[in-house]
Amino acid sequence: MRARVVRTVAVAATLALAACGDGGSTGAGGSAGGVTGTVTVFAAASLTESFTRIGRDFEAANPGTAVVFNFAGSSALATQITEGAPADVFASASPRTMATVGEAGGTDGEPTVFVRNQLVVAVAPGNPEGVRGLADLTRPGLKVALCAEQVPCGAAARTALDTARVTLTPVTLEQDVKGALSKVRLGEVDAALVYRTDARAAGADVTAVEFPESARAVNDYPIAVLADAPNPAGARAFVAYVQSAPGQAVLTEAGFQAP
Amino acid sequence: MTVAGTGSPTGRERRPLGVRGRAGGVPVALLLPAVLGLVFLVLPLVGLLARTPWSTLPQRLAEPGVLTALRLSLLTATLATLLCLMLGVPLAWLLARVEFPGRRLVRALVTVPLVLPPVVGGVALLLVFGRRGLLGGWLDSTFGITLPFTTTGVVLAEAFVAMPFLVIAVEGALRGADRRYEEAAATLGAGRWTTFTHVTVPLVAPGLAAGAVLCWARALGEFGATITFAGNYPGRTQTMPLAVYLALETDLQSAVVLSLILLVVSVAILAGLRDRWITAS
Numbered sequence: 394m395r396a397r398v399v400r401t402v403a404v405a406a407t408l409a410l411a412a413c414g415d416g417g418s419t420g421a422g423g424s425a426g427g428v429t430g431t432v433t434v435f436a437a438a439s440l441t442e443s444f445t446r447i448g449r450d451f452e453a454a455n456p457g458t459a460v461v462f463n464f465a466g467s468s469a470l471a472t473q474i475t476e477g478a479p480a481d482v483f484a485s486a487s488p489r490t491m492a493t494v495g496e497a498g499g500t501d502g503e504p505t506v507f508v509r510n511q512l513v514v515a516v517a518p519g520n521p522e523g524v525r526g527l528a529d530l531t532r533p534g535l536k537v538a539l540c541a542e543q544v545p546c547g548a549a550a551r552t553a554l555d556t557a558r559v560t561l562t563p564v565t566l567e568q569d570v571k572g573a574l575s576k577v578r579l580g581e582v583d584a585a586l587v588y589r590t591d592a593r594a595a596g597a598d599v600t601a602v603e604f605p606e607s608a609r610a611v612n613d614y615p616i617a618v619l620a621d622a623p624n625p626a627g628a629r630a631f632v633a634y635v636q637s638a639p640g641q642a643v644l645t646e647a648g649f650q651a652p
Numbered sequence: 653m654t655v656a657g658t659g660s661p662t663g664r665e666r667r668p669l670g671v672r673g674r675a676g677g678v679p680v681a682l683l684l685p686a687v688l689g690l691v692f693l694v695l696p697l698v699g700l701l702a703r704t705p706w707s708t709l710p711q712r713l714a715e716p717g718v719l720t721a722l723r724l725s726l727l728t729a730t731l732a733t734l735l736c737l738m739l740g741v742p743l744a745w746l747l748a749r750v751e752f753p754g755r756r757l758v759r760a761l762v763t764v765p766l767v768l769p770p771v772v773g774g775v776a777l778l779l780v781f782g783r784r785g786l787l788g789g790w791l792d793s794t795f796g797i798t799l800p801f802t803t804t805g806v807v808l809a810e811a812f813v814a815m816p817f818l819v820i821a822v823e824g825a826l827r828g829a830d831r832r833y834e835e836a837a838a839t840l841g842a843g844r845w846t847t848f849t850h851v852t853v854p855l856v857a858p859g860l861a862a863g864a865v866l867c868w869a870r871a872l873g874e875f876g877a878t879i880t881f882a883g884n885y886p887g888r889t890q891t892m893p894l895a896v897y898l899a900l901e902t903d904l905q906s907a908v909v910l911s912l913i914l915l916v917v918s919v920a921i922l923a924g925l926r927d928r929w930i931t932a933s
Contacts, residue, residue: 468901476904536801541884543901564801565883568898576883580784581800
């Protein structure tokens, strides 16, 4: 939590600085396509790797811009936004979380789904326990980490387990997908239900086991410009970039599916 | 690091009592920042009260998850404090009464968890007591004991973070205590252990109690090391701070209610016990 607070403070501080900077640079002219200044993006933890790359690409394509990210569980981000955190863009891992921001009058226009994500079972490299599907996770002695149902990856896990009619008792309910994955990386649990993209980002640290029921628990990721965006032009440009061919290419490579 | 030892709460009896008498003419240059400091510390607590959904409070308090988390928090904080008393008091005695090479370093090491980010503490605990950890691997293969994701793991995480509070308070009390009583007991034929239990411990009781209360309160509020080392599972490792954090994911009002409970419990304990044990002395 502290890390998140620090991050939020850092974002706020950057914004304060950017606000000062903006005053000067708008006077100098919105020369390069009118997009300048800092774009603050609140994005689901599962977007960490791909959005960091997209952010760098966006900065390169739009000189004079800087993208600042706040990655966390979607629901925590939604709360921060509705409580007045200054953000330009919100990219959530579930339409429901996006809807809570929309209902609070927080989005500028309708959110659009830009990618979809599917669950896999992340296990130790080489799958020493021989996990083939969800049913194997109920084996006695096998330690499993899930996301808490309050966050999108946990809700998706619940749907997948219900679809497969599998009842299991996890050892921990993590607050976001990265937490669940790190418990596998550390070897403290034998398996975790995480997004395919997170398992892929972990590289050789984990092996991903695909299972058929995940098709019934696909998460849509909506993105929206926020109503109180301090930098609306930058926000719109970033959202457009995410949906453009170069942006989608990064996301596909990370393991996301096109909507 | 030696500052930590001398700046203990029990150092107060050595300060002249006349300070309070002379405080009549407090300079504005001190009063203003002092009041601002107080406001800064108290305002967030007021904010919590202002946003509390009083009308739905009874229903929210009656939710089974809330009571489970509260019970677990009280239990683990108490067990962690007992563990800290068993290990921390002898450690404080060693630091206060025995000259040995490297004492300064040991004292510095004891206080490290005070400044260490709790998440780092959690990672460190995992690397030692985790399933692949230095000791944890051995515990697992020899006895089949795993500590992460268990209530014992919560107690360990809390004790790791809270023990320095106890050690510092007790060490300060021991240094402030009049050693002539111990010497008198020794000349009257009391053994070292008897002297410790019958003379030293009663002598530093207020400092000991203050340290235990601080330790308990810190354990109650522990979040980072717990979620990193013990995970989050309702009824087993989900303490109040973890429940607050997770409630924030869905419902701000639930988080406010849970925070309020934690706040009330902490303030009640700190105010009640500290007054009785310290200012009375």
